Every structure is written in C-alpha cells, then in structure tokens.
Amino acid sequence: MTSTDVLDVRAKAQREKRRRRIASIVYIAIGITLFFVAWVLLSLEASPWHYDIPPPFGAVGPFQDILQGVWGLFREEGAIAHFWSNLGTSQDMRIKFVHACPDLHPANVNNPFRQVASSLMGWKYTSDTAALTGGPLPVPIGQLPDYCYGYGIHLIVTIIRILLGAAFGTIAGLAIGLSSLVFPKVAQVFTPIASFFGTAPIFIAAPFFVIWFGVEVPIMTTIGLVTFYTTLLMYFFSRRAAENIPVGIVESALTLGGTPRSIFRWVYLPGTVPEIAGGFRIALAGAWGLGVLVEVLGIQVGGGHLIDIWRFLIGQLQAPSALVALITFYGVLAVVVDALLLVVIRYLTRWSEAGRRLGL
C-alpha cells in the first residue's frame, strides 16, 4: 500500500461521511413531507380520509393543491409570512386582547428583562393590590407596549422557563444521583420515590399540577414540573452511568489512596460524562414537550398558550398557519439546541473512542 492508496482510503471515508450526512437530511425531509401529506389528505374534500379540518398551507380553500400550498407558506397569508409579521407585535392578538404581559407593574413596562421575570413569576398586580399597597395603578390594556402582543415574547418566555427547569432539574438530579454513590442512604430514600413517579406518570400528573398550583404561578407549574421531570431522569441516568464504571477502576483508585472526594472528582465525575450527556439530551427533548403541554393546559403566557388560543380561534385569524409556524419553530429550536449540546459533549468525551465513533 502506497501513500496514494492511503489518501484514497481517507477520501473514501470522507465521501462516506458526507453521504451519511446527506442521508440524514433526506430522512428528516421525508418525515416532514409525510406529516404534511397526512394533513393534506385529512383536509382535502376529495380525499377518502376527509375530515373537517383546515388545510395546512395558506388556509385559502380546501381544493388547493400542494404546490400552491407550499407557495402559500411564503405568501402574505402563509404560515411563515404570518409568523414573521406577527413575531414582534400582532394586530390579531391585540384585537383579541391576548397579550403576554398580564398585569404588568407600570415600573416594569419599559424594562423587558424585568417583564420577562415578572411573567415567569406569574406576578399579578391588580388594582386591589395597588389599593392595598398604595402603589401606582396597573397599566390600562391600551397602553401596554407593542411587544406584549407579539408571538416572540410568548416563545421567549417558554424557552426561558423550560431551560431554567431543565437546568435546575439537571443540577438536582446529578447532585442526588452522584451523592447517592457516596452516601447509600440517599439512594435508599430517593430510588423508591423516583421509581414511583417514573417518567410516564409525570405526563399524567401534569394536569394535577395545573389544578394544584394554578395557572398564574408558572414557577410551580411549568418550571416546577420540568424541574421535577429532569431531576428524575438525571437521577436515573447518573446512577446508571456510575454503575457502568468498572469495579476494577474504582478499586484501583482506592488502592492508590483515593478518598471519597478524590474518587468523586477524578473517577465518577469524568467517567459518567458520556452517559449523563446522552441522558441530558433525552431529558431536554422531553422537557420541551412537557413544558409546552403544561402551557396548553392553561398557563396564560407562552408558546403552549398560543396553541391553546389558536385551537379556539381555528378558522378565524390564521390559526393553522400559526400552528405550522409554531411546530416548525419548536423543531428548529430543538435541533439547534441539540447541535450546540453535541459540540459540548464531543469536547467532554474526547477521551472516549466509542463516544467519538458513535458521534455522541
């Protein structure tokens, strides 16, 4: 074998890699296409599966053909055009009095950060509280800033809530899971609890959270539920990751004078990264779903709330277009966040041949 052959082999490997990348894009495209084909089949009167729902594209009439529909996406009344033009502020939402800034404190009106924070807290500032505290009166609806009526503020709030919940949950889950390795008592207490709630019951419990904690305090409902869910998952993942570290390696660390602290820092922490990172990707994917689900159940601000409004306003406004846009938005968001995660994970697992090969 000469060095030219070696170059050949390398070129071949690169071609193979490119081929796989293209294939995965094609699969995603096929998946999206099938989704819309199903939707069109359900909405077309001529189709045998006709069901009385509006068509996905353009929302003009039931006899639109697909090509026209795709074109409709970009036209004035299409989903993308609609979403884009309503991102900052939305006349439709203003007409319906749907805004993302409930009962804003006047002092916060011009401070977007504090506004987001107050929505997160579910802060309710009514004329009653104003009278009680002697503070200024709440802002009249008409004087709310324009972005209170945009889609963007809802989505930002959702993203912040879910990422916050996932972050809290990951920290808590890892802390409990990894400390249970050093203190077996923790595992004795937490494993039964975690097994009882599991992950599927969490989705079932979502409506109860909404009933118990109400829709005005999303810190308990959205953030709380997402935190609880990620805590459970990360607890399981971190324990399993630690159990997969070979006993011989831990024993070796012990005979080299390893203390619980140093073994935690130099053995368990780095050794569990690949599995924990893989688990975190799964947890985050579930967290998007759970977060939006809870919002649909009645939280007044957030992407899930938009879905809820559009569900009622179907046939009016641009409901189907907006739904398509929202689905696309969450899809793109999930892919982007996942890609960012991959970069971090690749760096943390650069010691692991298996991790590199799996593209973990």
Next chain:
Amino acid sequence: MSRVVSFEGLWCVFEHRSGQLVNALHDVSFEVQPGEFVCVVGRSGHGKTTLLRVLAGLQPPTAGQTRLGDTVVEGPGADRAMVFQQDTVFPWLHVRDNVEFGLRALKVDDEERKSTTAHWLDAVGLTDFADSWPRELSGGMRKRVALAAAMAVGSDVILMDEPFGSLDYFTRRNLHDVLLDLWEETQKTIFFVTHDIEEALILADRVILLAEGKLVDDIPVDLPRPRDEDVRASAGAVDITKTILAHLGITEEEATQV
C-alpha cells in the same frame, strides 16, 4: 520506615451460587521482610488474587488478619498500591493525570506532585506520552502507566496481580527489566502474582506456592541477578522449577508436552 508484612492465620471462605463453600484461603500464615520481591505462584482459582486483595484491604478475610508493621489492615490505602490484572488506567484522564491521581488524593503540593510525576513517567519511559489519552497507547504502555501510578504514591509495598499476563513475550521481558530497575532503586516490598514459573525465576527473591488456598511451600530463590538465560538454566534454577511443578501436581514431562 519500611515495615514487615505479616499474614496471620488467614481464612477466606466464599459461598458459590450452588451453596458450595470454597476455601479461597486456608489458614495462610507467613511474613515478608521489607524490600523482598515475593512471587505468589499457583494454579488458576487457587487463591492468589484473593491473597492480594486481602492484603490490599479490598477483601475482608473470614478469619485471621494481615498486618503492616504494627497496623492491622482494615481497608485499602496508598501504602499498598496495587497493579491489577485487568486494565484499570482511567481512560478519561491524560497519562500524566493518571499518574498524578494518587498524589492529588494525598494532597501533595503542586510542585512536588509535578516533579514526582515527571520522575516516574521518565522511569517507565513514557515522558513523550504524558499528554496522550490512554486509548492512544498500546496494552504494554498502559501497564507502564499503571506501574508509574502505583510507584508515584510512594507506598513501601506494591501489589501486582498478573500484571503482564496479557502481554506478548518481548513486551513482558522489557517490563520485567523496568520493574527490576525500579525495585532496585526504591527497595520497595513487591508481591507479584503469576502462574508463569519462568517469570517467577526472573523476578523473585522468594516464591510462595498456593494450592487450594493453602500455603504449600515457601521457596527461597537464591540465584544471582541478573537472571539471564544461563542463570535460569543452572542446576539451582532447574531444582526450583521441579519443586514448583511437583507442588502444582505436574511432572516436568507433562509440562513440556503441553
């Protein structure tokens, strides 16, 4: 500073799944002087690893005790660093960090830690690979990392459980030389488990023979060093080989037939 290692009436009984009891160690007693190179020899499943694990503090004995000087062994510690049969190098740490692990655990200050690590990496010939990942090393090189890590914590007793069992002949001979150099330099007490009689003849001051968990013989190896081909072919060496084979229940013909 160096201490006598003493095993006093050690028993280690395991219950197998079938309910059958196995005496992995059967009333084992002996003493090892500081700086001795002891090879533990025996057939597979006859208690060699168990003996080392008891001394390492990884396996509590059913009865009896192990002492290091006046201290009774109660758990693992850096005064009895162990090199395992399987690969126990931390794959997620660079070679240098692997060697530094024990020193970090012992809270040795930075400067001393760095110089000690550099010294042992040099001693096992891995200075150029200090910043490599273990996956980039060969099996023999990873054994050298484990050896350097064990040496670096500065224990006066080193336990080695068939450390070179999975390596090819040349690599093994090379590592014997590395190990003997380190031993002569540091005068540590070394326990070396092997089922290879030639390896025992090359390395040992003394061979401890285990059969079914019992200490059946304690053979001094009074051969001159270095133990080259000629020494290993001498009458004294052949006698020792015969004794060992006899204890293992194999005649020399049987051994050569294999």
